Amino acid sequence: MNWIEVIQSVFDITLLSTTSRVSVPLIFASLGGLLSERSGVLNLGVEGMMLVGACLAALGSHFSGSPWIGLLAALAAGAVMGLIHSYISVTWQGDQGISGLALFILSVGVTGFLLQVLFHHGGDTPRVATLPVVQLDFLKAIPVLDRLFNRQPALVYVSFLLPFVVHFFFYHTHWGSWVRATGDNPRALAVVGVSPIVVRYLSVVSGGMLAAMGGAYLSISQMSLFTEQMTAGRGFIALSAIIFGNWKPIWTFVAALFFGFMDAMQLTLQITVPDRIIPRQIFMALPYLLTVAVLAGFVAKAVPPASIGQPYEKEGR
Numbered sequence: 001m002n003w004i005e006v007i008q009s010v011f012d013i014t015l016l017s018t019t020s021r022v023s024v025p026l027i028f029a030s031l032g033g034l035l036s037e038r039s040g041v042l043n044l045g046v047e048g049m050m051l052v053g054a055c056l057a058a059l060g061s062h063f064s065g066s067p068w069i070g071l072l073a074a075l076a077a078g079a080v081m082g083l084i085h086s087y088i089s090v091t092w093q094g095d096q097g098i099s100g101l102a103l104f105i106l107s108v109g110v111t112g113f114l115l116q117v118l119f120h121h122g123g124d125t126p127r128v129a130t131l132p133v134v135q136l137d138f139l140k141a142i143p144v145l146d147r148l149f150n151r152q153p154a155l156v157y158v159s160f161l162l163p164f165v166v167h168f169f170f171y172h173t174h175w176g177s178w179v180r181a182t183g184d185n186p187r188a189l190a191v192v193g194v195s196p197i198v199v200r201y202l203s204v205v206s207g208g209m210l211a212a213m214g215g216a217y218l219s220i221s222q223m224s225l226f227t228e229q230m231t232a233g234r235g236f237i238a239l240s241a242i243i244f245g246n247w248k249p250i251w252t253f254v255a256a257l258f259f260g261f262m263d264a265m266q267l268t269l270q271i272t273v274p275d276r277i278i279p280r281q282i283f284m285a286l287p288y289l290l291t292v293a294v295l296a297g298f299v300a301k302a303v304p305p306a307s308i309g310q311p312y313e314k315e316g317r
Contacts, residue, residue, distance in 0.1 A: 013147050015261075015268055020148060020156060021222065022267070023260025025050065025231070027159040028214030029238035030256045031166050031249065032207040036082075038170070038247060039203035040183040040196075040307040041089050044100030046211045047235025048107030049081045053212025054219040055111040058226035059118070061128040067220045070128065071213070078212025081107070082205035090200045093311035104235075112228050124227040131155060131221045153221040155213070162210075163253035170249060179203050183305030186312040196312045211235065233288060240291045243302045263287045 029046050036043040053074035060066075060073030081103060088099040115122050131154050139150045149156075170176040178199050181189040186196035214234070219226040237259050245252030266286040 018264035019261045024159045025214035026256040030241040032210030035207035036204045042096040042309045045103035048104035049211035050215035050231045051107045053215030057216035058219040067131045074212045074216035078208040082208025086201045086204040167249040
């Protein structure tokens with residue numbers, strides 16, 4: 001197989017279909033992180049929230065027999081993680097970066113501990129029930145769209161609608177304007193009678209639930225089990241997508257798709273290109289090398305919310 005044939009075999013409709021699937025956890029996680037950070041709370045714990053969401057989704061599905069119960073368990077876990085991060089960052093006014101990283105470390109330990117306690121071994125859970133695949137009959141008449149979007153897991157469709165919902169929320173609702181104001185100038189928001197503390201709590205908790213949903217997709221949709229550290233850095237890639245998207249929902253979504261495309265391409269290249277020509281480890285490193293490049297190239301140009309990382313203290317305290 002020459003290089004032209006390799007390129008033709010890589011860049012086809014299958015690559016785009018794979019991109020739509022592998023982008024889903026990045027979309028959920030990046031939009032979850034965006035909700036938190038637009039309210040002014042830096043969230044480096046997105047990876048941990050995803051990991052706990054993936055674990056609780058699999059456990060909930062395993063013990064109840066229903067993937068929907070698993071999804072609810074993941075959302076509850078994400079909300080709890082968001083509450084912990086909010087309490088440390090907003091109420092205690094602790095360092096937001098350290099709090100997020102501590103949550104990530106905690107999530108690695110807790111998920112591994114749960115596997116040991118419940119199944120008496122580490123590594124992974126048994127096979128669990130997964131969320132259903134959706135059949136859209138009207139797409140059958142459109143071959144390209146049929147291959148791209150038909151017979152996909154339910155959460156794929158939710159993820160592709162979510163960026164537009166978040167965009168509408170941010171720019172066309174009172175709550176959305178409060179979230180943005182809290183991230184830019186919380187004292188000005190307090191002057192008009194809205195509590196920045198309440199807004200930050202709700203934003204971080206909601207963001208934690210979205211990140212956990214991204215983790216749940218991995219364990220009860222893309223796969224049918226949970227394995228230790230299965231998020232594999234996707235939460236940190238999602239944070240890069242937020243920076244790449246300049247803290248805007250639609251552009252963050254586009255950035256998540258771009259990272260998803262790179263991940264899908266490396267998966268395809270591992271299959272297409274013989275290991276004796278290019279070691280597959282090089283392809284596996286592509287998404288992470290790209291993340292480093294984006295951080296190096298865009299951090300200086302991106303414009304974050306003015307009060308991100310800064311605790312809010314009530315007047316008179």
